[in-house]
Amino acid sequence: MLGIIIKTVLNIPLISWLQGNGSVLATALGYSASILYMFIMIKRHAGYSFRRIFKRFILIGILTAIMAVVAYLTSQLVSQVISYEGGIVQAGIVILISMITGGGVYMFLSYKVGDY
Numbered sequence: 001m002l003g004i005i006i007k008t009v010l011n012i013p014l015i016s017w018l019q020g021n022g023s024v025l026a027t028a029l030g031y032s033a034s035i036l037y038m039f040i041m042i043k044r045h046a047g048y049s050f051r052r053i054f055k056r057f058i059l060i061g062i063l064t065a066i067m068a069v070v071a072y073l074t075s076q077l078v079s080q081v082i083s084y085e086g087g088i089v090q091a092g093i094v095i096l097i098s099m100i101t102g103g104g105v106y107m108f109l110s111y112k113v114g115d116y
Contacts, residue, residue, distance in 0.1 A: 003034030063109050071102030 007030030014022030042048050075084075075098040084091040 002037050003030035006030040006033045059113065063106055063113070066109060067102045067106040070105045071098045074098045074101040 007026050010026040010029060011023060014026045016022070018025060039050060043050065075094055078094050078097050082090050082093055084094040
């Protein structure tokens with residue numbers, strides 16, 4: 001209920017300020033408030049500690065950032081050899097190689113980190 005109230009209150013001002021992006025931002029803020037409230041209630045009533053989940057969340061974020069950098073660099077290098085502007089097949093090849101490289105790095109690092 002909290003999220004709906006926040007979204008409703010923020011929707012009109014943010015839409016008039018940011019147009020279509022305002023609606024997206026209002027939705028994200030309402031959803032985030034609902035999630036935060038849920039975590040607070042779980043901690044209060046179940047006594048659950050979110051420390052391990054938070055650490056894992058940070059680790060996933062770091063691994064994702066590394067994967068994104070590797071995929072971007074791979075696409076830049078491969079596009080020097082295969083022009084993605086040459087057509088849909090060439091663009092698909094560049095994307096496929098970048099996805100395989102980025103995904104491979106993510107899987108390798110996830111395996112090396114193990115059970116964090």
